[in-house]
Amino acid sequence: MRRLKLGVVGLGQRGFSLLKYELLDMAEYEIVAVCDDYEDRIEAAQQLCNEKGHFPTGFSNPYDLMHPEIIDCVFIATPWLTHIELSIEALKRHIPVAMEVGGAYDIHELWKLVEVQQETQTPFMFMENCCYGRLELLALNMVEQGVLGELVHLSGGYLHDLRDEISEGYHRRHYRIDEYQKRNAENYPTHEIGPIAKILGINRGNRFVTISSQASKSVGLHDYIVRHGTDEKIKDARSLSFNQADVVVTTLKCANGELVTIKLDTTLPRYYSRGLYVQGTKGLINEENQSVFLEEDTTLRDHFTWKEQFNNLERYYERYEHPIWKNYLTQGVRKGHDGMDYLVFKAFADALINDEPMPIDVYDAATWMAITTLSEQSISLGGQVLPFPDFTLGKWTKR
Amino acid sequence: MRRLKLGVVGLGQRGFSLLKYELLDMAEYEIVAVCDDYEDRIEAAQQLCNEKGHFPTGFSNPYDLMHPEIIDCVFIATPWLTHIELSIEALKRHIPVAMEVGGAYDIHELWKLVEVQQETQTPFMFMENCCYGRLELLALNMVEQGVLGELVHLSGGYLHDLRDEISEGYHRRHYRIDEYQKRNAENYPTHEIGPIAKILGINRGNRFVTISSQASKSVGLHDYIVRHGTDEKIKDARSLSFNQADVVVTTLKCANGELVTIKLDTTLPRYYSRGLYVQGTKGLINEENQSVFLEEDTTLRDHFTWKEQFNNLERYYERYEHPIWKNYLTQGVRKGHDGMDYLVFKAFADALINDEPMPIDVYDAATWMAITTLSEQSISLGGQVLPFPDFTLGKWTKR
Incomplete structure (x- = not known):
């Protein structure tokens, strides 16, 4: 097997931990x-590499x-700000290029990314690891097998308490602290919209046609910093104010009539979830209570006693595990975000x-990253609904 | 104790069952x-009444x-269409007047309702039973005690598979079948927005300032009717088409910066839920997995293993049960929608x-019912954000 000579650009939290837990152990890559x-x-990265023979x-x-x-190829894991220009x-x-996820700052840079990739025909993959999540792939498999019927409504979220990471941003040399001061947007949509877009066939027979976003007030970070003000790691954050809303809800309407909502919730205390919810004419999958509800498997009694069915997912993994994960579980799941990092x-x-097509391509990247820009515009306009660009220039109808 | 001579207008599903399970057994009422x-x-209603001495x-x-x-007083439980004119x-x-819940058809009728009530100063209560739900009152109590910190984001839904009720509408002489053919709106917002509005102090120091709604396609009822087409009870529905979306998501922004989303989901297979979610700077309550997450009660490990905490509500009922329910549980909970009907x-x-103020007044009714009208307008305009009327004419700042 050919071994890929990989360059890793960006050795912060993401780049370093990927080296440590995945890349240095993968036969496919030589870190050069x-x-x-x-x-x-x-x-630090070189030392880590040397220990593992790179x-x-x-x-x-x-x-x-x-x-x-x-x-032979490059992995871009810099702050969001430079993903696209470096790619x-x-x-x-x-x-x-393997480009780490993030949101866009203006639609213009996305058109440029698409055009350059199309002109050069150089392979490009958007490294959205959550497209390889076990639950996300279960949902995809169930949808592809028609188990949920015709799709109607999907939602998800990036529901992750990042108050420590953000407020310690200067100490950690991490970029979110700048983003949260200046912007107010759905700043991290791809972990949920990636899998949702795959399930909906976005850019492949379907597309997002409109988007609107609404933002809550911004009080979570301030409250946290005040209460943890004596911590040396966040002392530089005490004088800051943050434009970023604690919660942003974004609604997307699809060409085929499906309704999608996604939520950003990163500066309030909460458990982690991507809140995946996939609903069709025959049933639904709900990550928030780890359950699958299928009309064919339920009775009227279940409608009013569903809490007894929370955590019933195992039964559906047995029946509908995606082939990628069926194989992966046999081989042994690797570390790194519940095994997703290895798969991507x-x-x-x-x-x-x-020499095959990239499974998450430049159209996917542009579409998913556009949500950040468009949400920022919509929020600024008080929740105005906006048209969604078609980066495929109509090719979505044929793909 | 004075006994109220009550007239019940509308003896369909709601009026009849309330007589049967609540009103005829309550010492407060004589059904005249x-x-x-x-x-x-x-x-049928008279016979039922006679059996119980009314x-x-x-x-x-x-x-x-x-x-x-x-x-002495009247309970209006007619189809939605005539609630306001009769009241x-x-x-x-x-x-x-005790007016059963529903949505409005135009903002005009709400202004008229408010004006007539204010001019006549006749007692009026909007009978939103879910304001008396055990979980809803737990949430209210926890918020009032500051346990969740400053509120940021609330959501809820009317998540109820009504495909049988709607498609059997002509057989049952029920009105939803007409509504679902002609309209496309958040047609039943009050079960969730009522408790949410109470928690947020809407019309009492806070108010909704903007609203926008988005609607999915409409396929659930058609799919259901086709599959159950041989059932005699729905044969009259086979030739119908429905404008009503399967799922409608509505976003409301509050004067004090909180973000609210509500969802209508009534024509797809699913379990019943009102999806209550209340989130502040110190924690959250989530009906969808029957859990309370408080920063003070959790560690970082809990963030990633929250499914172990599903159904942890009991612990919080012990600590924060609302006085109304604490008392009710001692007395014995009555039948009727988990006991809520009796309480309202x-x-x-x-x-x-x-001779005390009604706990759910005409301003509450107008505000909550307005959502149906405004959502219908917003959906028609593709999700346009709209201003929300202030039925208190500024008095919300002082109430």
């Missing part, structure tokens, strides 16, 4: 270049490693090595 | 008049019973007998 703004991060060169300028003689440059140099990097490597 | 368009319903006169015209010499007429005749009729009787 690592890059970050911070020298200590480069050194000997990457360190770079502080990402453009210096983007050469076909150095790398565009790599594509222009015909270097295949395996998929990128497989597609690249076998 | 029953009214319906259908003679057989009047006779001997109401039967009326086919509601205006004939609205006389102070006949009744207005009763108020004009100075007959106190007890509240009406108590307020009337003791």
Whole structure:
């Protein structure tokens, strides 16, 4: 098997932990270049690599490693702000790109990304690991097998208490603290909209036609910082104010009539969830109580005693486990976000090595990332409904 | 104790079952008049009443019973279409009104209801039983005690598979079948928005300022009717088409910055839920998995293993049971929608007998019912955000 010479750009929380838990152990990759703004991060990454038999060169300028003689492909795990510009440059140099997730700042950069990828025909994959979540793939499989009937309503969320990460942003050298001060948007839509878009066939016979977003007040971070004000790690955050709403709800209408809602909820105390909810004419899947309700499996009594059926998912994994996960469970699930990280990097490597289409392509990336920009505009306009761009330029009707 | 001579207008599903399970057994009421368009319903109601020692006169015209010499107060349980016009007429005749829930058809009728009630100062209560739900009152109590911190986001729904009721509408002489053919709206918002509005202090220091609604396609009823087409009870529905979306999501923004979403989901297979979700800076309550998450009671481990905490509500009932329910559980909970029906009729009787303000007043009714009209307009405009009327004319700032 051909081994891919990979350059990793961005060695923060995400880049470093992916090296540590996935990439260095995967036969598909040889890490030949690592890059970050911070020298200590480069050194730490190199040391980690060396321990596992990889000997990457360190770079502080990402453009210096983007050469076909150095790398076969590049993984972009920088702050959101530079994902697209770095990816565009790599594509222009015909270097295949694995781009970490995030949202867009303006629709313009998404058109540019799509155009450059289409012009260069360089492989590009958007590394949305949650498309490989076990529950998400169960849902996809059940939908593809028609178990839920005709789809009507889907929802999801990025429901993750990030108050520590954000308020310690300067200490951690993490970018969310800047985003949360200045912007007010659905800033991280892809973990839920990725799987939802796959289930709905977005850009493949379906598309989002309108979007609107509404935002709550912003009080969670301030409240947290005041209460933890003596903590050395957040002392630099005490004087800050935050534009970012605690909760943003976004509604998307599809060409085929399905209604989608997604929610951002990252600055209030809560348990973690992606809140996946998939509903059709024959039943539903609800992550929030870990249950599947199928008309064929239930009686009227169940309608009013459903709490007895919470956590009934296991029964449906037995019947409808997605082939990817059926295989994965046999092989042994790897570390890294419940095993999803391995699968998304395996998929990128497989597609690249076998010269096959990327499973999450540039149209997916542009569509999902556009939500951040459009939600920001809609919120600014008080919740105005906005048209959704068609990055495929009509090709979604034929794909 | 004074016993209230009550006239019941509308003896369909709701009126008849309330007589059967609540009103005839309550010491507060003597049923002296029953009214319906259908003679057989009047006779059945009279027979039921007679068995329990009530001997109401039967009326086919509601205006004939609205006389102070006949009744002390009237309960309006007709189809949604006539709730407001009948209530207005009763108020004009100075007959106190208990009005069953439903949505409005135009904002105009709500202004008229408010004005007539204010001019006549006749007692009026909107009979939203879910304001007396055990979970809803737990949430209210926890919020009032500050346990959830500052409120940020609330949601709820009327999530009830009504496909049998609607498609059998002609057989049952029930009105939803007409509503679902012609309209497309959040047609039944009050079961969730009532408790949410109470928790948020809507019209009492807070108010809804904007609203927008989005609707899914409409396929659930058609699918159901096709599959059950041989059933005699729905044969009259086979040729119908339905404008009403299967799922409608409505977003409301509050003057104090809270974000509210509500969902109508009545024509797809599902378990029953009102989906109450109340979230603040210190924690949340989530009906969908019957749990309370409080920052003070949880560790980081809980964030990622929350399914172990589903159904943890009992612990919080022990600590924060609302006084109304604490008392009710001691006395013995009555039948009728998990005991809520008794409480709402007890509240009406108590307020009337003791000449106290109605706990759910005409401003509440107008505000909650307006959602149906406004959602219909917003959906027609593709999800346009609309201003929300202030039925208190500014008095919400002082109430």
